[in-house]
Amino acid sequence: MIWITIDRSSHKPMTQQIYEQIRESILHNELQPGERIPSTRELANNIGVSRNIVLEAYDQLIAEGFIYSQPRLGTFVADGSSLRLGRSWTPASMIETCPNQDDTSYIDFRAANPAIDYFPRKVWGQLAKQVCNQASDIIFSYSHPLGLTELRQTLSKYLHRYRGVKCHPDQILITSGATQAFHLISQCFKEQNAEIIMEDPITYEIRNLFISAGYSIYPIPVDQKGMQTHLLPPTTSCKLIFVMPSHQFPMGGVLPIQRRTQLIQYARDTHSFIIEDDYDSEFTYEGSPVPSLQGLDPERVIYIGTFSKILSPGLRIGYAVLPPILTHHFQRQKWLMDRHTSSLEQRILARFLEEGHMERHIRKMKKIYRKRRQTLISSLKQEFPYISILGQATGIHLVADFANVVFTSLLTKQILQEGVKIYPVEDFALQKGGHLKQIVMGYGSLSPEIIKEGVYRLKRAIQSVS
Ligand SMILES: Cc1ncc(COP(=O)(O)O)c(C=O)c1O
Numbered sequence: 001m002i003w004i005t006i007d008r009s010s011h012k013p014m015t016q017q018i019y020e021q022i023r024e025s026i027l028h029n030e031l032q033p034g035e036r037i038p039s040t041r042e043l044a045n046n047i048g049v050s051r052n053i054v055l056e057a058y059d060q061l062i063a064e065g066f067i068y069s070q071p072r073l074g075t076f077v078a079d080g081s082s083l084r085l086g087r088s089w090t091p092a093s094m095i096e097t098c099p100n101q102d103d104t105s106y107i108d109f110r111a112a113n114p115a116i117d118y119f120p121r122k123v124w125g126q127l128a129k130q131v132c133n134q135a136s137d138i139i140f141s142y143s144h145p146l147g148l149t150e151l152r153q154t155l156s157k158y159l160h161r162y163r164g165v166k167c168h169p170d171q172i173l174i175t176s177g178a179t180q181a182f183h184l185i186s187q188c189f190k191e192q193n194a195e196i197i198m199e200d201p202i203t204y205e206i207r208n209l210f211i212s213a214g215y216s217i218y219p220i221p222v223d224q225k226g227m228q229t230h231l232l233p234p235t236t237s238c239k240l241i242f243v244m245p246s247h248q249f250p251m252g253g254v255l256p257i258q259r260r261t262q263l264i265q266y267a268r269d270t271h272s273f274i275i276e277d278d279y280d281s282e283f284t285y286e287g288s289p290v291p292s293l294q295g296l297d298p299e300r301v302i303y304i305g306t307f308s309k310i311l312s313p314g315l316r317i318g319y320a321v322l323p324p325i326l327t328h329h330f331q332r333q334k335w336l337m338d339r340h341t342s343s344l345e346q347r348i349l350a351r352f353l354e355e356g357h358m359e360r361h362i363r364k365m366k367k368i369y370r371k372r373r374q375t376l377i378s379s380l381k382q383e384f385p386y387i388s389i390l391g392q393a394t395g396i397h398l399v400a401d402f403a404n405v406v407f408t409s410l411l412t413k414q415i416l417q418e419g420v421k422i423y424p425v426e427d428f429a430l431q432k433g434g435h436l437k438q439i440v441m442g443y444g445s446l447s448p449e450i451i452k453e454g455v456y457r458l459k460r461a462i463q464s465v466s
Pocket of ligand 1: 203249277308313318
């Protein structure tokens with residue numbers, strides 16, 4: 001099946017738009033070798049452009065070997081024109097990964113957005129003033145690449161108490177968001193033909209980061225319980241395994257203990273390290289958060305955390321808890337990359353934790369997010385009684401499975417025309433075809449009223465297409 005959408009307001013010629021969309025579909029195996037694609041006349045009629053425009057795009061694709069035409073039989077996808085499945089992917093469009101923050105005209109169900117309007121401005125401002133007025137001059141100078149001792153000490157206690165993380169403060173490296181921690185890992189483990197095992201589906205950002213650093217990806221499909229560890233390859237040269245055991249993104253599964261132990265045993269046997277991305281488990285609405293994987297084997301697990309969801313992504317503060325054997329190499333890389341993360345912000349954050357503001361803030365936000373989640377689920381169930389909600393009640397997003405609605409790019413565009421942004425799970429999938437009826441819906445940044453309106457508009461868009 002082929003879906004082409006033409007953006008008539010774009011400066012890009014329509015021929016180019018058609019050419020690029022078919023090329024991408026072939027490269028990513030959405031169109032399989034041997035599959036028949038519509039005739040130029042059919043496609044021109046479907047998308048409402050002149051046949052010459054489509055002809056020109058097809059000519060280009062034929063010239064590059066993506067498709068071939070057989071007289072009287074039709075046009076087909078050529079053999080060997082897709083990227084090897086299960087190994088390497090080109091980065092997803094960077095535009096998707098760089099949201100336009102000024103564009104507030106949409107109801108945006110983007111999963112990464114927390115409630116930034118609830119940032120504790122007053123307390124943060126008071127602490128910033130105190131730090132600025134009272135700290136010794138040294139705070140304004142260069143500092144240690146691992147980060148301020150004060151913050152690392154407080155953080156190690158906090159992580160032990162709330163996440164079961166076992167570490168000495170000297171194993172903690174303060175980074176510019178979790179993103180920089182992933183970047184440091186990609187640099188420290190870089191070698192020729194480097195490969196990383198990752199959950200599938202996975203966020204564009206993390207996938208792109210490792211691909212851009214030269215890694216190829218070995219995907220392991222996830223189910224309702226996270227990574228399917230029995231599908232790990234019997235032998236591997238991968239030195240890294242990326243996993244989100246507390247709340248898989250996007251599917252929301254929590255890795256059961258049997259899979260955790262299997263994963264750790266696998267990492268031990270293959271001499272690899274596990275990257276544990278623990279990005280949002282502070283907000284667990286049913287039961288209590290499952291302790292970290294790191295606590296089971298601090299020598300094998302690189303634990304990554306962030307303050308982007310709890311406080312604000314604008315702060316750009318995250319951290320890596322490193323196995324002792326890696327700390328020296330990582331702190332050197334960090335120094336080479338940007339010396340260290342802002343000492344002023346680190347000190348303010350340390351005070352915020354020490355004085356108990358963090359716990360209070362999390363308690364408050366949990367109530368707000370719980371209500372938003374409930375509103376989203378009840379609105380979805382009211383408008384679409386047949387859907388199911390997937391994943392654990394944690395974090396600030398969920399996945400809705402619509403059973404009989406396929407989220408094609410045409411439908412996504414129609415939904416956008418209703419002023420709503422949704423995110424098909426299929427876009428996050430490395431191996432295509434398994435998540436066509438599912439969307440990721442973030443509720444963190446949306447008030448209950450906006451959520452209801454968004455779901456209502458979503459229904460209108462789906463009805464208009466069907
Ligand atoms: C799965 C996942 N991990 C980590 C992060 C946090 O990244 P950062 O701390 O760089 O903002 C995000 C952000 O959206 C995410 O989606």
